[in-house]
Amino acid sequence: MSGRLVLALALGATVLAPLVAPTYHVLLMLPFMAYAVALLGLNLLFGYTGLVSFGHALFLGVGAYTGAFLTSVFKVRSMEVILVAAAALGALVAAPVGALCVRYVKIYFGMLTLAFGMVFYTFVLKFYRLTGGDEGMPFLRPTLLGRSIEGLPKTDYLAGPYYYYSLAVLVLATLVMWRIVHSPFGLCLKTIRDNPTKAETLGIGVARYRWCAFVISAVYAAVGGALLGPPTGNVDPTLAYWTQSGNIVFMTLLGGFASFFGPVLGAFVFIYLQDWVMSVVPFWRLIFGAILAAIVIAAPGGLAGLWVRRPSVEASSS
Amino acid sequence: MILRAEGLRKLYGEFCALDGVSLAISAGEFVSIIGPNGAGKSTLVNVLTGVLRPTAGAVTFRDRDVSGIGPARLARLGIARSFQLVQVFPDLTVLETLQAAVVSRLGHGARLFASLAADRAVREGALEIAELFGLGRKRHVPARHLPQGDKKLLDVASAFALRPQIILLDEPTSGVSTADKTAIMETLVSASKRIGVQAIIQVEHDMDIVFGYSDRIIALHEGRVLADGPPAAIEADRRVVDTVIGRRARAR
Ligand SMILES: Nc1ncnc2c1ncn2[C@@H]1O[C@H](COP(=O)(O)OP(=O)(O)OP(=O)(O)O)[C@@H](O)[C@H]1O
Ligand SMILES: [Mg+2]
Numbered sequence: 001m002s003g004r005l006v007l008a009l010a011l012g013a014t015v016l017a018p019l020v021a022p023t024y025h026v027l028l029m030l031p032f033m034a035y036a037v038a039l040l041g042l043n044l045l046f047g048y049t050g051l052v053s054f055g056h057a058l059f060l061g062v063g064a065y066t067g068a069f070l071t072s073v074f075k076v077r078s079m080e081v082i083l084v085a086a087a088a089l090g091a092l093v094a095a096p097v098g099a100l101c102v103r104y105v106k107i108y109f110g111m112l113t114l115a116f117g118m119v120f121y122t123f124v125l126k127f128y129r130l131t132g133g134d135e136g137m138p139f140l141r142p143t144l145l146g147r148s149i150e151g152l153p154k155t156d157y158l159a160g161p162y163y164y165y166s167l168a169v170l171v172l173a174t175l176v177m178w179r180i181v182h183s184p185f186g187l188c189l190k191t192i193r194d195n196p197t198k199a200e201t202l203g204i205g206v207a208r209y210r211w212c213a214f215v216i217s218a219v220y221a222a223v224g225g226a227l228l229g230p231p232t233g234n235v236d237p238t239l240a241y242w243t244q245s246g247n248i249v250f251m252t253l254l255g256g257f258a259s260f261f262g263p264v265l266g267a268f269v270f271i272y273l274q275d276w277v278m279s280v281v282p283f284w285r286l287i288f289g290a291i292l293a294a295i296v297i298a299a300p301g302g303l304a305g306l307w308v309r310r311p312s313v314e315a316s317s318s
Numbered sequence: 319m320i321l322r323a324e325g326l327r328k329l330y331g332e333f334c335a336l337d338g339v340s341l342a343i344s345a346g347e348f349v350s351i352i353g354p355n356g357a358g359k360s361t362l363v364n365v366l367t368g369v370l371r372p373t374a375g376a377v378t379f380r381d382r383d384v385s386g387i388g389p390a391r392l393a394r395l396g397i398a399r400s401f402q403l404v405q406v407f408p409d410l411t412v413l414e415t416l417q418a419a420v421v422s423r424l425g426h427g428a429r430l431f432a433s434l435a436a437d438r439a440v441r442e443g444a445l446e447i448a449e450l451f452g453l454g455r456k457r458h459v460p461a462r463h464l465p466q467g468d469k470k471l472l473d474v475a476s477a478f479a480l481r482p483q484i485i486l487l488d489e490p491t492s493g494v495s496t497a498d499k500t501a502i503m504e505t506l507v508s509a510s511k512r513i514g515v516q517a518i519i520q521v522e523h524d525m526d527i528v529f530g531y532s533d534r535i536i537a538l539h540e541g542r543v544l545a546d547g548p549p550a551a552i553e554a555d556r557r558v559v560d561t562v563i564g565r566r567a568r569a570r
Contacts, residue, residue: 191415
């Protein structure tokens with residue numbers, strides 16, 4: 001099956017899901033789509049630039065808290081304003097954090113991002129009066145494209161308008177990211193991932209490109225974070241905790257960082273598998289962890305790698 | 319004078335790899351740097367191209383002090399290089415590698431939302447170099463699948479794709495058979511003419527190549543310049559013959 005066909009089928013199924021699938025599973029698509037947006041960004045850094053961030057929950061948190069503040073403190077309900085503000089704040093926070101982190105590579109980069117993530121987590125937890133501490137803040141129902149949808153029961157709102165709104169954001173984010181990775185800029189990122197020394201001698205300023213990739217990935221994570229708010233209606237510090245950072249890195253590995261859509265697939269499998277395991281077994285974390293470990297061992301290139309590798313093997317044997 | 323180095327010193331910890339090296343390269347010159355293993359040839363190339371910072375001394379490029387500005391800015395100013403230990407982008411194809419160099423040269427790297435495939439200037443620039451270096455038919459092969467000789471060629475070709483004013487090649491023909499060496503050298507020379515490279519500096523162990531192509535030879539030994547002059551003078555220099563060229567070459 002060609003990639004385009006699979007993509008078209010997946011998109012078609014996603015569009016039709018609210019009409020045919022049980023509401024419960026439709027609602028699980030919401031965090032999937034939000035994480036998918038964040039992962040597209042994370043993978044620009046990971047798969048395309050070769051930097052693994054263990055602190056991206058920081059930007060999920062920035063996005064989600066932006067929405068919570070705007071809706072519950074500033075009475076701004078427009079989801080478009082929230083998304084733009086989340087993106088802007090994500091970039092604003094990422095600019096100095098990134099400038100510091102991209103001076104380091106490999107595990108040092110990872111640890112530094114982790115440290116910044118911890119700082120942010122502690123900040124939202126301890127500045128109780130500003131952030132509500134561990135209880136978090138309400139993320140009030142936003143208006144979509146200027147239309148207030150107050151009348152609708154919450155589930156209908158989420159499984160209907162909000163679902164399609166999230167899908168539209170995901171599609172748009174995907175198109176933009178597709179452009180970025182296939183641009184001259186994207187090519188420069190790949191040279192840095194493959195061989196920074198060589199890239200530098202070709203006149204490609206490694207630190208600057210890494211910084212740009214970092215900021216873009218933070219913008220994506222912040223937009224994803226903002227999308228995560230409405231389904232729960234509440235934003236709390238667990239969203240910014242380091243285990244979240246670990247989860248999104250894991251989703252990326254699970255799906256396959258070497259492929260554009262791999263991380264999106266990873267988010268999908270992670271979320272539905274987690275939900276299913278939680279519902280059928282006690283000690284679900286144990287089982288879930290074991291299943292994930294087994295997948296990663298069996299498919300080191302991620303799930304997308306299983307599928308992508310086949311054509312290249314055929315090509316080389318012909 | 320395009321490139322000038324004055325009093326370069328490079329210490330690795332206690333060890334002194336370059337001990338007061340001065341040299342000057344003029345437009346139109348093909349200069350070979352020779353010397354026994356460990357003489358400091360690669361260290362010199364690395365210092366001249368900004369990959370290593372000298373412990374002391376200065377490098378000037380077209381009357382501009384470029385010491386310590388780093389390889390990326392030097393590359394944009396017009397100094398390109400290839401490596402002794404071949405450096406490629408394993409997952410990028412030949413074409414992508416050359417495109418990256420052209421993107422960098424044309425300053426298209428800031429184009430976030432433009433299509434690389436539709437960038438004709440970049441594509442044509444890359445294809446031209448691929449053809450010049452005989453890599454045209456392999457343009458869609460990822461670098462990691464290339465044979466060693468082609469990797470070396472790609473490393474060199476990508477430096478040429480920058481259309482530099484001066485190019486430094488650290489053993490461009492090492493690990494290649496004698497027959498192929500001459501072919502590579504011919505490619506290098508004709509590519510330089512096509513592109514308008516003003517000076518070539520190469521590190522080379524093969525004395526046939528060194529004496530066959532150089533306008534000038536610089537002999538290094540233990541981090542110092544032992545001799546610097548035209549091939550005839552180098553060949554007549556006893557100290558160079560004893561320490562660098564060896565008896566075999568003298569008998570020639
Ligand atoms: N990073 C380093 N740390 C410590 N010593 C080094 C380092 N790089 C090189 N050296 C030492 O410095 C000396 C000069 O090294 P260099 O690589 O410049 O020699 P070379 O002339 O290029 O030799 P070859 O012909 O083997 O390539 C050698 O003795 C080498 O062992
Ligand atoms: Mg060397």
